[in-house]
Amino acid sequence: MTSSTPKEITEMTGISAPGPRDALWPNYSPPNDLVFTHGRGSELFTADGEAYLDYLSGIAVTSFGHAHPHLVAALTEQAGKLWHLSNIFRIPAAERLAQRLTQSCFADRVFFANSGTEAVEAGIKAIRGYQSATGHKDRYRIIGFTDSFHGRTLAALAVAGNPSHMQDFIPLDYGFDQVEWENLAQLKKAIGPNTAGIVLEPVQGEGGIRPISAAFMKQVRALCDEHGLVFMLDEVQCGIGRSGKLFAHQHFAVTPDVMALAKGLGGGFPVGACLTTEAIGQTMVVGTHGSTFGGNPLAMAVGNAVMDLLLEPGQQQEVQRKGEVLQQQLKQLVERYPTVIESVHGLGLMIGIKCTVPNGDMLEKLREKKMLVGKCGANMIRLLPPLNISDAHLEKGLQIVEAALQDFQDG
Numbered sequence: 574m575t576s577s578t579p580k581e582i583t584e585m586t587g588i589s590a591p592g593p594r595d596a597l598w599p600n601y602s603p604p605n606d607l608v609f610t611h612g613r614g615s616e617l618f619t620a621d622g623e624a625y626l627d628y629l630s631g632i633a634v635t636s637f638g639h640a641h642p643h644l645v646a647a648l649t650e651q652a653g654k655l656w657h658l659s660n661i662f663r664i665p666a667a668e669r670l671a672q673r674l675t676q677s678c679f680a681d682r683v684f685f686a687n688s689g690t691e692a693v694e695a696g697i698k699a700i701r702g703y704q705s706a707t708g709h710k711d712r713y714r715i716i717g718f719t720d721s722f723h724g725r726t727l728a729a730l731a732v733a734g735n736p737s738h739m740q741d742f743i744p745l746d747y748g749f750d751q752v753e754w755e756n757l758a759q760l761k762k763a764i765g766p767n768t769a770g771i772v773l774e775p776v777q778g779e780g781g782i783r784p785i786s787a788a789f790m791k792q793v794r795a796l797c798d799e800h801g802l803v804f805m806l807d808e809v810q811c812g813i814g815r816s817g818k819l820f821a822h823q824h825f826a827v828t829p830d831v832m833a834l835a836k837g838l839g840g841g842f843p844v845g846a847c848l849t850t851e852a853i854g855q856t857m858v859v860g861t862h863g864s865t866f867g868g869n870p871l872a873m874a875v876g877n878a879v880m881d882l883l884l885e886p887g888q889q890q891e892v893q894r895k896g897e898v899l900q901q902q903l904k905q906l907v908e909r910y911p912t913v914i915e916s917v918h919g920l921g922l923m924i925g926i927k928c929t930v931p932n933g934d935m936l937e938k939l940r941e942k943k944m945l946v947g948k949c950g951a952n953m954i955r956l957l958p959p960l961n962i963s964d965a966h967l968e969k970g971l972q973i974v975e976a977a978l979q980d981f982q983d984g
């Protein structure tokens with residue numbers, strides 16, 4: 574049997590031929606006519622050289638912009654030496670990156686994964702593994718919060734408990750419980766003899782940019798201490814300098830026992846990490862967990878290069894300064910365009926604008942004006958510019974946002 578080419582099918586049926594994107598699962602819906610070929614700093618370019626201002630950063634991933642010379646050099650230098658080993662052999666760059674991460678926060682031990690959801694998954698296993706190894710096999714249930722997002726593996730879906738993500742994939746009781754965000758009474762009630770730990774995002778991302786209150790953060794820590802629970806933070810989006818501190822929980826003077834990282838850690842190269850205290854990390858002995866690619870030399874070379882940039886003096890202060898400028902100016906726009914946007918929330922360079930008009934319309938309007946942003950829950954758009962965005966591009970972004978608001982106001 575010979576198969577017809579797409580062109581022949583069109584001629585025979587009059588129905589337009591399937592394009593190359595029809596070979597992919599239809600689980601994403603990128604705009605059809607916008608394809609980027611390269612990027613530099615805070616800008617992305619199409620083949621015909623049209624520039625777009627990138628306030629999305631591949632969803633908080635390309636935190637030092639596109640084609641940063643230090644990151645390109647680290648990756649290409651490593652690419653000429655050694656790509657992959659597996660963890661059957663020591664990977665010195667992984668040991669170095671783990672050491673640098675643990676020296677920067679509460680953690681003593683690190684497991685490297687390839688993505689955020691894998692880092693979360695490792696953390697969930699570490700919570701249960703630790704409870705079991707310390708004589709609490711009956712403690713397996715994990716509490717998560719509404720409007721959370723922790724990734725797309727089954728356990729990550731279950732702990733976030735978003736019904737629209739879970740349907741068809743997760744049985745009703747998978748050992749996870751959900752509590753309303755910041756509802757202390759509900760949280761206390763949900764803790765039982767089988768509870769092993771609590772997981773939350775210090776700044777919720779996908780659910781709508783929402784920083785946790787310092788009071789609630791402290792209360793969760795205290796409850797974990799009181800009941801012998803493991804406190805895990807998902808800093809996949811808000812960690813790695815995004816919030817204006819190296820890790821978002823460092824705003825709150827509270828430390829977790831487990832922390833998942835990914836997104837910004839590789840500056841665009843896929844990498845995730847699960848950080849734990851010594852007590853928890855040491856229970857994850859040979860055979861408990863692993864990954865073929867996790868901690869691979871390419872990822873580790875880039876991760877160390879990202880750390881070089883993150884640990885430069887004044888880096889976090891710069892993110893705080895730019896975040897404050899952006900928030901302050903956006904709040905003025907809320908006052909001037911109250912029929913279009915209603916509020917601004919965020920921490921550092923993780924900023925959400927709650928829209929009155931549909932957020933999808935706002936996203937498209939900004940894209941027409943050559944500015945890329947993200948959407949998130951609660952009818953918000955999300956601004957996640959590169960951490961090293963220039964003041965000129967910060968100003969340009971604000972001008973584009975204002976022009977879009979003006980368009981909506983003019984109807």
Ligand SMILES: *Cc1c(COP(=O)(O)O)cnc(C)c1O
Nearest residue numbers: 688689690722723724778809810
């Ligand atoms: C993106 C995200 C994840 C999932 O990361 P992937 O790399 O897509 O698997 C998990 N948690 C949070 C908070 C995220 O923002």
